[in-house]
Amino acid sequence: MSVLVATDLDRTMIYSQPAMGEAQFAALDTVCVEIYRDAPLSYMTTTAVQLLAHLADEVPVIPTTTRTPDQYERIALPGGPFRFAVASNGGRILVDGADDPVWRHQIERVVSASGAGLDEVLTELRTRIDDSWVKSLRIADDLFCYLVVEPAAQPHEFLPAWQDWCAAHGWTASQQGRKIYATPRSVTKSAAIAEVRRRLVDDGTIGTDAQLYAAGDGWLDADLLEIADHAIRPRHGELELLGWTTPGLTVTAETGALAGVEILEWLHARCSVRPASDPAHPSARAVGTS
Structure with missing residues (x-):
């Protein structure tokens, strides 16, 4: 097998109703893929559900997210x-849904040697925020933190100044909608995907010449898109606001959940996925059951 796909989830594959917009949500045929606190939270179009299930039948697909394992497990992701x-x-x-302790221990060693600790970051961050625009400060996986903010009330000078402080202390700061993340610079999606790729090569699942295809919409996806052989991002989100690009990058024509469909169609075309209507393909039986 000569293809590996790594894709971000939120605002790339799955979308909340606000992320789609009221008009798009009303116009599209959607499937709820995440329930949170007894209420629907995230959706995919029915077309995207079929496309992702079909893609995952054909090639190794690695969901790649900033969500913690508990948050990730809430998603009933097709495929x-x-x-x-x-x-x-x-x-x-995560290997078959279980945390890999070897990788986690490696991450903890790298983080402790490469910059400020989480406690130091939290202490500094608390001196820069107040309740007039910050709804909550959350710690994720004892590894990084993020703010949930009211963007309209957010001071214009906060993010650039916070990014400067983080950069000087081995961290990175980025904003995706109502969330402002602070993450250790040494913790990246690209490093984790490189490790997964190594394991898949070692066990013969993919060849050493396997091409990496990647998709994502936010700054925390940029390193992944840069290392990919082929990359695509939607025409919305943080990278769109930044005007971010990299050689060979494809940008969708569509926005919102329709961009998710376009990304999956792009992956199907470039990964040479067989049509789902092919009777020999397992998704000919499975598509539409999610």
């Missing part, structure tokens, strides 16, 4: 169960 997933922005590799 699962997945042999590998990357969570906590690369701080965790």
